[in-house]
Amino acid sequence: MKVYELQGGFGIDSLALVERPMPRPAAGQVLLKMRAWSLNYRDLMLVNGSYNPNLRLPMTPLSDGVGEVVDVGQGVSRLKPGERVAGIFMPKWLDGELTEERAKSALGGGDTGMAAEYVVLDAEGVVPVPDHLTDEEAATLPCAAVTAWHALVASGRVKAGDTVLTLGTGGVSLFALQFAKLSGARVIATSSSDEKLARALDLGALEGINYKNTPEWGRFVRELTDGVGVDHVVEVGGAGTLGQSLRAVRMGGRISLIGVLSGGGQVDPTPILMKNVCVQGIFVGSRAMFEAMNGAIAQHRMRPVVDRVFRFGELPDALRHMERGAHFGKIALAVS
Numbered sequence: 001m002k003v004y005e006l007q008g009g010f011g012i013d014s015l016a017l018v019e020r021p022m023p024r025p026a027a028g029q030v031l032l033k034m035r036a037w038s039l040n041y042r043d044l045m046l047v048n049g050s051y052n053p054n055l056r057l058p059m060t061p062l063s064d065g066v067g068e069v070v071d072v073g074q075g076v077s078r079l080k081p082g083e084r085v086a087g088i089f090m091p092k093w094l095d096g097e098l099t100e101e102r103a104k105s106a107l108g109g110g111d112t113g114m115a116a117e118y119v120v121l122d123a124e125g126v127v128p129v130p131d132h133l134t135d136e137e138a139a140t141l142p143c144a145a146v147t148a149w150h151a152l153v154a155s156g157r158v159k160a161g162d163t164v165l166t167l168g169t170g171g172v173s174l175f176a177l178q179f180a181k182l183s184g185a186r187v188i189a190t191s192s193s194d195e196k197l198a199r200a201l202d203l204g205a206l207e208g209i210n211y212k213n214t215p216e217w218g219r220f221v222r223e224l225t226d227g228v229g230v231d232h233v234v235e236v237g238g239a240g241t242l243g244q245s246l247r248a249v250r251m252g253g254r255i256s257l258i259g260v261l262s263g264g265g266q267v268d269p270t271p272i273l274m275k276n277v278c279v280q281g282i283f284v285g286s287r288a289m290f291e292a293m294n295g296a297i298a299q300h301r302m303r304p305v306v307d308r309v310f311r312f313g314e315l316p317d318a319l320r321h322m323e324r325g326a327h328f329g330k331i332a333l334a335v336s
Contacts, residue, residue: 004115004315005058010049012316012323015061023120025073030123032067032085036135037114037312037333040064040143040171041259044322046109060113062315063089063106066129066139067119076123083128084135087114088287089142091125095288103283115315117335127290130298136332140304141294143284144171144330149293150285151234151256152179160184162231165221165248166205167241169196171330172258174305176234177203182300185231188224190217196328203305211244218247229253239267246271254278305329311336 003020025031043061045051069083079085090098092105105125108114112121129138151172152158164180165188166173173189180187181204189205191197197208207224211217222229229250235242236259245255246267257279272279296302307327310318311334318331 001117002312003060003117004062004113005060006047007058009057010047010053012047012319015047015316015319017313017315020116022118025071025076025120027074028076028123029073029120030069030076030079030085030126031071032065032087032119032121032126033070034065034067034114034117034119035084035335036139037062037065038136038140038144038171039318039322039331039333041322042143043108044319047319052109055110059110060115061108062113062115063087063108064139064142064144065114065119066135069126070118072123079123079126079128084138085126086129086138086142086290087119087121087126088290089146089284090286091122093286094124095286098283098286106284117312125287127287127294130294132298132301133303136306136309136334137304139332140171140306140330141297142290145175145297145304146285146290146293147258147282148172148175148179148234149296150289151258151280151282152176152232153183153296154285154289154292155280155282156232156254156256158183158185158232162186163188163225164232164234165230165245166190166200166234167236167245169193169200169328170236171305172236173234174200174203174329177205178302178305179296180232182296182302188221188230199328216244216247218244221248225250232256234258242267246275246277249275249277252276252278254280256280256282258282306332308332309334 093102162185187205188207189200190209192212233245233255307329309332
């Protein structure tokens with residue numbers, strides 16, 4: 001079978017498509033014939049060496065993918081051949097709180113990666129995906145969708161009448177927009193592109209802010225909310241945007257800290273104290289969250305936003321497309 005490996009150093013040009021023996025499932029495992037994959041910004045950071053410069057090479061990247069169960073190991077009863085499933089981001093995080101052991105099981109970060117034609121996973125670490133989704137749409141769920149669900153629903157308890165601020169138009173932000181709308185919340189979206197903002201409005205955002213044209217967008221958000229501020233901020237920028245997010249959030253509001261797209265730096269924590277703000281780090285989510293989210297997606301026939309689909313053999317090109325930052329939603333890969 002064909003497998004992608006990062007060999008000899010970091011960088012997209014160090015990715016090689018190699019032949020490896022077909023894996024076989026041991027007791028408690030399942031063998032998946034992969035159908036589709038999707039990219040996360042974490043994948044690009046891993047390949048470029050900025051996520052973990054001490055990563056042991058060679059390694060197989062990607063955490064997100066959907067496949068068909070083609071074989072099961074001894075003792076597996078919750079799945080059978082023919083089912084279409086996705087691996088969960090952290091196969092050992094089934095429910096409850098995140099622990100260090102569960103976090104270390106994350107796919108595509110040193111352990112098993114999904115960028116292969118066949119993948120063996122623990123049977124407990126996969127979930128069936130909604131029937132109405134295409135393979136490429138279903139492949140976008142394990143990281144970005146579960147992260148947004150964890151932030152707004154599982155932990156944030158978003159409800160009708162709330163106001164949610166999303167930053168940018170990547171996968172997590174657009175899933176957050178869609179989940180907020182399912183909950184009856186109002187969404188304010190930001191982007192550096194008026195074209196992308198128009199597409200976010202088409203998805204259901206009620207207001208859009210071009211943060212390049214309005215660098216003090218936190219204050220503008222308060223104007224849009226009659227001086228009160230938003231209930232939830234889905235914060236994917238990190239230190240570079242957190243200051244504005246703290247201006248935008250209401251007294252006693254919530255900021256879900258998810259990404260560091262703007263890089264590191266220092267932030268004045270005083271507004272967190274003075275505004276009684278809850279700032280919670282969100283690191284994807286558990287199998288239980290994934291299953292609850294799938295139920296909502298199936299009930300509402302929600303469809304993820306897929307920007308572009310590449311062939312499996314075009315993974316380097318897909319990563320370069322992500323690097324350019326022109327995408328709207330998720331970048332996917334398909335077998336053909």
